[in-house]
Amino acid sequence: MKVYESIFSPEIRDFLSMRQKSVSRSAYEHDIQTLELFDRYLCSVGHTDKTIDEHLAVGWINTLTGRPRTIAEKVKILRKFLDFLSGYGIKVFIPTVPKVHDDYVPYIFSDDELERIFLQADTCPPVNGNSKYPLIHLQMPMILRLMYGCGMRIGETVSIKMKDIDLEAGLITLRHTKGDKQRIVPMHDTLTDILYRYCCAAGLIGSPDAFVFGVPHSNNAIPAVGAKYRFEKILGVSGIDIPGRSRHERGACLHCLRHIFAFKAFRQADKMGVRIDDAVPYLSIYLGHNSLAETQKYLKFNTEIFPDVLDRFGDFTSNIFPEVAYEE
Numbered sequence: 001m002k003v004y005e006s007i008f009s010p011e012i013r014d015f016l017s018m019r020q021k022s023v024s025r026s027a028y029e030h031d032i033q034t035l036e037l038f039d040r041y042l043c044s045v046g047h048t049d050k051t052i053d054e055h056l057a058v059g060w061i062n063t064l065t066g067r068p069r070t071i072a073e074k075v076k077i078l079r080k081f082l083d084f085l086s087g088y089g090i091k092v093f094i095p096t097v098p099k100v101h102d103d104y105v106p107y108i109f110s111d112d113e114l115e116r117i118f119l120q121a122d123t124c125p126p127v128n129g130n131s132k133y134p135l136i137h138l139q140m141p142m143i144l145r146l147m148y149g150c151g152m153r154i155g156e157t158v159s160i161k162m163k164d165i166d167l168e169a170g171l172i173t174l175r176h177t178k179g180d181k182q183r184i185v186p187m188h189d190t191l192t193d194i195l196y197r198y199c200c201a202a203g204l205i206g207s208p209d210a211f212v213f214g215v216p217h218s219n220n221a222i223p224a225v226g227a228k229y230r231f232e233k234i235l236g237v238s239g240i241d242i243p244g245r246s247r248h249e250r251g252a253c254l255h256c257l258r259h260i261f262a263f264k265a266f267r268q269a270d271k272m273g274v275r276i277d278d279a280v281p282y283l284s285i286y287l288g289h290n291s292l293a294e295t296q297k298y299l300k301f302n303t304e305i306f307p308d309v310l311d312r313f314g315d316f317t318s319n320i321f322p323e324v325a326y327e328e
Contacts, residue, residue, distance in 0.1 A: 151261035
């Protein structure tokens with residue numbers, strides 16, 4: 001565990017120990033990163049009292065940089081920690097979460113770009129022998145197909161174990177999800193067959209506790225950050241570059257595969273004549289969202305690329321999702 005040096009170092013360690021047992025790995029990693037920042041801030045201002053007042057809490061929040069949504073997520077974690085301290089009888093001030101207005105529009109890969117991405121993923125040479133993830137060149141083609149074919153998050157994908165997969169039924173149980181909202185995801189028959197052949201080639205059949213995307217000679221899966229870094233390399237080799245992207249803009253990234261899955265699922269339902277107000281709730285459940293408003297954010301796209309369905313989805317959402325800022 002990380003070394004904490006502030007007056008609250010014992011409580012931070014206790015809080016993280018509790019969280020490690022109750023939340024997903026990605027959530028736990030975010031907790032660690034956020035409380036490291038808070039711990040360093042307490043040390044930097046020379047705080048030595050076992051209290052957290054408004055001036056201290058707001059002062060730390062004002063040091064945070066990044067997108068408004070990222071700052072809001074860090075404040076949520078601090079609130080959980082402060083509530084934990086309150087349970088010990090420690091006097092704390094719990095700040096409100098900054099309001100976030102979501103103006104994010106995802107980058108939607110074209111069919112040509114997707115073809116180039118999969119081609120490069122399938123033909124990438126082995127990584128350097130000193131790499132921490134020596135099999136990632138073999139794992140990325142499967143990771144990309146699962147994300148594109150099932151709309152999964154990268155953290156959910158790399159956390160899958162063999163016992164989570166039913167290859168006969170074509171189902172994957174996602175246990176480590178955002179908000180710890182476990183769900184079952186069906187696969188297309190073609191994707192199920194590809195996954196079966198991958199598991200056979202990797203020698204995973206018959207090893208229920210093995211990670212599908214594990215690190216050799218360890219009990220760990222490759223981390224999401226490792227897959228994201230590899231994907232950025234694939235984008236570069238594929239000639240996909242988004243010039244002018246600022247530091248805190250997402251742009252073309254691995255998570256965009258989840259967005260394009262959501263859009264293509266919606267477009268397919270529309271072409272099949274399924275009513276939009278029937279399709280979107282099912283898509284929301286499939287993606288593991290807590291609300292239809294969350295799904296609406298996944299169906300933002302460039303109107304020049306997909307004008308054929310913009311009006312129909314716009315008419316549907318105009319009566320459901322008001323244009324107001326909201327608290328995450």
